Amino acid sequence: MNAHLVAIIGGGISGLSTAYELSRLASREKIPLRITLLEAQDRFGGVIRTFDQERFTAEAAADAFYGGGPWGSEAVEFCGSLGLSEELIEASASFRRFYIFKNKKPVPFPQYGRSF
Numbered sequence: 718m719n720a721h722l723v724a725i726i727g728g729g730i731s732g733l734s735t736a737y738e739l740s741r742l743a744s745r746e747k748i749p750l751r752i753t754l755l756e757a758q759d760r761f762g763g764v765i766r767t768f769d770q771e772r773f774t775a776e777a778a779a780d781a782f783y784g785g786g787p788w789g790s791e792a793v794e795f796c797g798s799l800g801l802s803e804e805l806i807e808a809s810a811s812f813r814r815f816y817i818f819k820n821k822k823p824v825p826f827p828q829y830g831r832s833f
């Protein structure tokens with residue numbers, strides 16, 4: 718059987734996770750698939766980027782995800798399937814504050830469970 722051809726445009730987290738999930742499903746269902754991931758920049762990751770500045774390690778975009786509830790558990794399990802469990806750092810309870818910038822003011826996010 719000829720392989721199905723898939724083009725994914727963009728190598729940010731959306732494109733990378735789409736490629737990962739498609740490969741996983743195709744492998745499970747034994748569907749031949751050839752995926753081409755097209756990225757305009759010279760690196761993958763899109764807006765997500767980690768860099769060192771002076772004494773600090775900084776994140777240019779996402780540095781956290783919600784680890785509680787059904788979706789959060791999936792995210793934690795997904796990290797496990799990539800062998801990243803040991804690298805997750807749980808947010809310190811005393812610094813676990815989230816705000817949404819609304820009407821030019823930071824508004825506290827409702828409290829929820831674990832976050833990484």
Ligand SMILES: Cc1cc2nc3c(=O)[nH]c(=O)nc-3n(C[C@H](O)[C@H](O)[C@H](O)COP(=O)(O)OP(=O)(O)OC[C@H]3O[C@@H](n4cnc5c(N)ncnc54)[C@H](O)[C@@H]3O)c2cc1C
Pocket residue numbers: 726727728729730731732755756757758761762763764765777778779780781782
């Ligand atoms: C400051 C900041 C903090 C954030 N914090 C969090 C957080 O704590 N938790 C959280 O869950 N989310 C957070 N987010 C949101 C999260 O980072 C983004 O939603 C997510 O990274 C977007 O990923 P993406 O792949 O959809 O898009 P992008 O990261 O924008 O990736 C798109 C990619 O497509 C490429 N591209 C575009 N057009 C083309 C083309 N025509 N051909 C080829 N390549 C193309 C681009 O070069 C880029 O690499 C934050 C975002 C910001 C900016």
